[in-house]
Amino acid sequence: xxxxxxxxxxxxxxxxxxxxxxxxxxxxxxxxxxxxxxxxxxxxxxxxxxxxxxxxxxxxxxxxxxxxxxxxxxxxxxxxxxxxxxxxxxxxxxxxxxxxxxxxxxxxxxxxxxxxxxxxxxxxxxxxxxxxxxxxxxxxxxxxxxxxxxxxxxxxxxxxxxxxxxxxxxxxxxxxxxxxxxxxxxxxxxxxxxxxxxxxxxxxxxxxxxxxxxxxxxxxxxxxxxxxxxxxxxxxxxxxxxxxxxxxxxxxxxxxxxxxxxxxxxxxxxxxxxxxxxxxxxxxxxxxxxxxxxxxxxxxxxxxxxxxxxxxxxxxxxxxxxxxxxxxxxxxxxxxxxxxxxxxxxxxxxxxxxxxxxxxxxxxxxxxxxxxxxxxxxxxxxxxxxxx
Numbered sequence: 014x015x016x017x018x019x020x021x022x023x024x025x026x027x028x029x030x031x032x033x034x035x036x037x038x039x040x041x042x043x044x045x046x047x048x049x050x051x052x053x054x055x056x057x058x059x060x061x062x063x064x065x066x067x068x069x070x071x072x073x074x075x076x077x078x079x080x081x082x083x084x085x086x087x088x089x090x091x092x093x094x095x096x097x098x099x100x101x102x103x104x105x106x107x108x109x110x111x112x113x114x115x116x117x118x119x120x121x122x123x124x125x126x127x128x129x130x131x132x133x134x135x136x137x138x139x140x141x142x143x144x145x146x147x148x149x150x151x152x153x154x155x156x157x158x159x160x161x162x163x164x165x166x167x168x169x170x171x172x173x174x175x176x177x178x179x180x181x182x183x184x185x186x187x188x189x190x191x192x193x194x195x196x197x198x199x200x201x202x203x204x205x206x207x208x209x210x211x212x213x214x215x216x217x218x219x220x221x222x223x224x225x226x227x228x229x230x231x232x233x234x235x236x237x238x239x240x241x242x243x244x245x246x247x248x249x250x251x252x253x254x255x256x257x258x259x260x261x262x263x264x265x266x267x268x269x270x271x272x273x274x275x276x277x278x279x280x281x282x283x284x285x286x287x288x289x290x291x292x293x294x295x296x297x298x299x300x301x302x303x304x305x306x307x308x309x310x311x312x313x314x315x316x317x318x319x320x321x322x323x324x325x326x327x328x329x330x331x332x333x334x335x336x337x338x339x340x341x342x343x344x345x346x347x348x349x350x351x352x353x354x355x356x357x358x359x360x361x362x363x364x365x366x367x368x369x370x371x372x373x374x375x376x377x378x379x380x381x382x383x384x385x386x387x388x389x390x391x392x393x394x395x396x397x398x399x400x401x
Contacts, residue, residue, distance in 0.1 A: 022116070023117050024070070024116050025069055025070075025115070025117045025118070025119060025137065026069065026070040026071065026072060026111050026115040026117075026118050027065075027068045027071045027118075027119045027179065028072050028074065028104070028107045028111065028119065029059060029062065029071065029072070029121050029122075029123050030074050030100065030103055030120065030122060030123055031045045031058075031073055031074060032074050032075055032076045032096030032097070032103040033045075033076070033100065033123075037226055038225060038226060042082060043076065043082070044124055044224050045123045045124050045224075046083075046086055047230065048332075049224075049234045050233075050332055051332020051333075052086075054124055054126050054224055055073070055083075055087065055124075055126075056086050057237065058121070058128075059087060061126070061130075061133075065130060067133065067134070067137045069115070070092075070115060071092065072092045072093070072094060072107055072110060073087065073092070073123070074093075074096040074103045074106060074107040075093050075095060076096060077095045077096070080095075094110040099197075101191065101194065101197065101198055101204070104120060104204075105191045107120075108187065108191060111184065115184055116184055117181060117183055117184055118184045118187065119133065119137075119179035119181045120179060120181075120182070120201050121178040121179035121180075122178045122223055124223050124225070125177070125221055125222065125223050125224075126224070126237070127221055127233060127237065128177075128178070128179065128218070129220055132179075132215075132216075132218050132221055135148065135215035136148060136179055136180075136215055137181065139213040139215050140181045140182075140183070143212065144205075144212075145181065145183070145186070145187070145212035145213065146180070146182075146212065146215055147176060147177070147179075147200075147201075147202050148176075148177040148179070148214075148216065148218070148221065149174035149175055149177055149214050149215075149217050150174060150175045150177070150216075150219065151173070152170045152174060156168040156169070156170045175217070176199075176200055177218075178200070178221075180200060180202055180212075182205060186205070187201065187205060189208065190205050190210060191204055220236055222236070244333070244399065244400040245397065245398070245399050246295040246296065246398040247295055247397055247398075248290075248291040248292060248295030248296070249290075249291050249395050250286070250287035250288060250289065250290030250291035250293075250300075250395075251287055251391070251392070251393050251394075252286040252287040252290065253383075253389055253390070253391045254281040254283045254389055255276050255383075255389035256274070256276070256388060257273060257274055259274020259275070260272070261274060262274055262275050262281075262347065263280050264283065264284045264285075264342060264349070264352070264356060264390070265284040265285055265288075265340065265342075265356035265359060265373055266282065266318060266356060267355045267356045267359050269347050269352055270347070275390060278312060278313055278314075279313070279315045279316070279317055279320070280315065280317050282317035283342070283391065283392040284342055284392045284394070285318065285360070287392035287393060287394035288394040289317070289323075290394070291338065291395055291396035292324035292327070292396050292398075293327070295328075295333075295396050296328065296333070296398070304323060304324075305319075305320055305323075321360075321363055322363060325364050325365065332400060333398040333399060333400060334399060334400075335366055336370065336398060337372070337396075337397050338360070338371050338372065338394065338397075339372040339394065340371075340372065340374075340392060340394040341394070342373070342374070342375040342390060342391075343375070343378055343384050343391040343392065343393070344375065344377070344387075344390040344391070345377050345378075345380070345384065345385060349374070349375030353374065353375070354368075357371045357372070357373050360373070
């Protein structure tokens with residue numbers, strides 16, 4: 014169904030309310046700035062309205078202390094204004110800051126990142142004949158009244174609805190309603206009704222969830238993934254270290270006895286270095302040397318798992334997960350086969366993966382080249398990433 018465009022006489026603004034703290038959702042920052050599917054919740058919400066042809070203008074109401082968070086979460090051209098100490102105050106601040114040519118407003122929760130276009134369409138259509146309109150879903154489950162963990166009595170569900178946003182209004186009417194309201198309303202429909210405005214109910218959508226509790230993030234991520242094309246990235250890594258004095262080598266996190274050690278600025282784990290570079294390569298983020306310069310003395314002798322953990326962290330931050338990793342060690346000696354399973358387990362523990370997603374194998378170079386002359390060990394790795 015094509016999106017509904019507003020009548021020529023109307024100019025519609027989307028007012029995204031994102032000034033709350035959302036403490037029930039947990040986390041160190043407000044829920045609207047926590048990341049799902051590679052982006053902050055608020056960024057997903059804003060994209061829904063920026064892409065809709067019926068919306069002419071967009072304004073985000075943020076917490077007074079959240080300017081830095083908002084700046085990192087939103088494109089530079091998205092207008093922002095500080096909110097107040099309550100939702101009512103934040104909405105009033107947003108209404109007052111809208112451009113003068115706006116005639117209608119869609120007030121939407123910043124923590125509802127999955128509102129479908131069809132819901133926005135239905136609200137806009139209803140505003141052609143009503144001063145207010147809001148999406149809702151009829152309550153279909155049985156309802157009870159309870160106390161102290163016990164059911165007291167059933168409650169009729171006839172005529173009950175679960176409210177959603179965006180809630181749309183004639184701008185002048187909702188401004189006047191908010192100005193006259195004493196505060197403390199659950200939503201803007203309550204404010205509108207107190208002023209005698211007629212508010213139409215339009216069909217909401219089950220996908221239009223509000224991120225409220227910790228479990229909502231995983232649910233929203235799964236729902237977003239359904240509508241997103243799978244993004245697959247491949248990266249490869251190659252590393253070499255020469256032999257030097259020593260009595261062991263460290264390969265893929267496992268110490269293996271050997272008459273000589275491997276030389277390098279860090280612990281010279283050639284296999285782990287190749288895997289790390291494969292992950293950086295899949296993200297198009299360079300290599301180990303760019304993230305941990307060998308000229309920096311703090312990395313001299315460092316454990317290679319530091320580098321690998323950083324690369325794995327970057328994969329998650331970019332909204333991907335590691336599908337599998339394949340590493341081939343090229344050497345005449347030491348023999349890798351007896352240690353391959355231990356290497357897989359060591360890598361799995363560092364990367365947070367099942368060992369079945371990690372392959373470690375070895376080959377010789379048939380006595381050819383520097384590996385054939387046993388001057389050093391080489392490693393080749395491939396990593397596949399998919400959208401989380």
